Amino acid sequence: MKAKEVLENLKRRFPNEPEYHQAVQEVLESIEDVYNEHPEFEKYNLIERLCIPDRIFSFRVTWTDDNGNTHVNMGYRVQHNNAIGPYKGGLRFHSSVNQSILKFLAFEQTFKNSLTTLPMGGGKGGSDFNPKGKSNNEIMRFCQAFMLELAKHIGPETDVPAGDIGVGGREVGYMYGMYKKLRCENTGTLTGKGIEFGGSLIRPEATGYGNIYFLMNMLKRKGINDLKGQVVAISGSGNVATYTAEKVLELGGKVITLSDSNGYIYDPEGIDAEKLKYVFELKNIYRGRIKEYAEKYNCKYVEGGRPWAEKCTIALPSATQNELNGDDAKTLVANGCIAVSEGANMPSTPEAIEVFLQNKILYAPGKAANAGGVSVSGLEMTQNSIKLSWSREEVDQKLKDIMKDIHDACVKYGTEGDYVNYVKGANIAGFMKVAKAMMAQGVI
Numbered sequence: 337m338k339a340k341e342v343l344e345n346l347k348r349r350f351p352n353e354p355e356y357h358q359a360v361q362e363v364l365e366s367i368e369d370v371y372n373e374h375p376e377f378e379k380y381n382l383i384e385r386l387c388i389p390d391r392i393f394s395f396r397v398t399w400t401d402d403n404g405n406t407h408v409n410m411g412y413r414v415q416h417n418n419a420i421g422p423y424k425g426g427l428r429f430h431s432s433v434n435q436s437i438l439k440f441l442a443f444e445q446t447f448k449n450s451l452t453t454l455p456m457g458g459g460k461g462g463s464d465f466n467p468k469g470k471s472n473n474e475i476m477r478f479c480q481a482f483m484l485e486l487a488k489h490i491g492p493e494t495d496v497p498a499g500d501i502g503v504g505g506r507e508v509g510y511m512y513g514m515y516k517k518l519r520c521e522n523t524g525t526l527t528g529k530g531i532e533f534g535g536s537l538i539r540p541e542a543t544g545y546g547n548i549y550f551l552m553n554m555l556k557r558k559g560i561n562d563l564k565g566q567v568v569a570i571s572g573s574g575n576v577a578t579y580t581a582e583k584v585l586e587l588g589g590k591v592i593t594l595s596d597s598n599g600y601i602y603d604p605e606g607i608d609a610e611k612l613k614y615v616f617e618l619k620n621i622y623r624g625r626i627k628e629y630a631e632k633y634n635c636k637y638v639e640g641g642r643p644w645a646e647k648c649t650i651a652l653p654s655a656t657q658n659e660l661n662g663d664d665a666k667t668l669v670a671n672g673c674i675a676v677s678e679g680a681n682m683p684s685t686p687e688a689i690e691v692f693l694q695n696k697i698l699y700a701p702g703k704a705a706n707a708g709g710v711s712v713s714g715l716e717m718t719q720n721s722i723k724l725s726w727s728r729e730e731v732d733q734k735l736k737d738i739m740k741d742i743h744d745a746c747v748k749y750g751t752e753g754d755y756v757n758y759v760k761g762a763n764i765a766g767f768m769k770v771a772k773a774m775m776a777q778g779v780i
């Protein structure tokens with residue numbers, strides 16, 4: 337297999353899908369040598385079977401706003417690969433959603449889920465519906481209309497969606513309610529559910545906490561055991577960003593930035609627990625903008641900017657794809673940043689990744705570092721199957737163990753002399769398990 341040729345072929349067959357091409361390119365370049373050590377993979381064209389999703393559903397979602405106007409959005413579910421378990425991956429509601437973005441996310445998810453050690457395949461879905469400014473009833477009606485179609489394609493042993501950008505506990509609750517009504521079953525088919533109806537403790541926190549557990553595993557190899565004295569820049573102010581910040585504070589670090597799609601705040605005093613509580617309420621109850629933080633605490637707000645020029649020792653991109661480019665990466669390194677660990681999916685551009693690797697700083701790609709969310713989703717599926725709920729401590733311990741296992745797998749496959757290339761490690765470790773499962777199951 338020649339990575340370049342496979343990629344060119346995919347670009348020709350699936351044009352205008354830049355995010356999908358970007359995600360595939362990174363994996364192909366990492367696994368090329370290992371793949372070519374296995375002629376049986378090439379014989380059965382494993383690479384194309386792995387890069388092209390099993391199937392994609394796309395559908396029209398029609399809903400009515402509070403003024404009685406009818407709107408039409410697109411809905412999608414990309415079922416990428418189920419070699420090691422049911423399709424599993426979140427739903428994103430954001431105006432930017434299109435097939436390319438969901439294909440990249442489903443592709444990444446396949447490797448991420450493989451790394452978790454749990455039996456989950458990869459999928460992703462969502463809609464170009466924009467939740468901003470919508471009333472609670474409008475959100476509910478949209479979620480119900482979306483599920484009216486999606487319910488045909490999912491199930492506890494088939495495909496188990498969860499949240500992502502724009503889809504939190506409220507949206508999962510509305511979608512699960514509609515799913516149950518349509519299917520007359522109580523199988524917990526979505527994860528990220530409320531604790532009262534089958535949700536798992538620690539699921540809301542899992543992606544952010546998991547990212548910090550992964551970061552700590554990386555830092556420990558350098559003899560750093562806590563975050564005291566570390567200055568941490570975080571982007572985003574949603575689910576992942578806020579719980580990431582919470583764990584950073586718990587371990588003694590100082591959080592100086594948060595952002596949303598309008599801009600970022602820089603608080604040199606540090607965002608402490610009380611300020612973070614305010615952010616949590618701002619985002620989840622009042623559904624406000626991060627700018628309001630700057631007004632309340634009298635600190636800097638940069639409209640339209642990204643926080644990477646603020647001096648920090650650790651950067652945790654936790655908003656969206658391609659939010660950190662090559663110039664940002666150079667600035668981070670020049671400012672003394674020692675570690676970048678990704679809460680978001682594919683937040684760093686290929687140029688940024690190159691800068692991190694060349695400068696040999698600790699760099700954890702999202703498919704490894706943010707796998708805590710889907711891991712606890714996997715634990716939620718287990719608890720639903722056995723009809724039991726585990727304690728907070730039990731789930732947290734399992735999450736820590738999983739993040740350590742993922743870290744160790746990256747070290748095993750990514751060590752290059754005295755440096756660990758976590759990109760290579762994550763891609764090869766994730767790939768090998770899926771590849772072996774696909775080979776064992778024949779050409780299907």
Ligand code: NDP
Nearest residue numbers: 500501502543572573574575576596597655656680681709
């Ligand atoms: P939320 O919707 O809770 O928060 C997203 C945050 O990112 C918001 O602050 C949002 O700002 C900001 N954001 C979204 N789009 C953009 C953009 N185009 N430019 C700048 N800022 C943007 O989502 P999550 O916290 O759940 O997800 C964040 C990232 O983490 C995503 O990449 C997601 O795929 C990834 N992830 C999430 C997991 C989970 O368990 N939730 C699991 C693994 C990965 P605004 O409010 O203005 O839109």
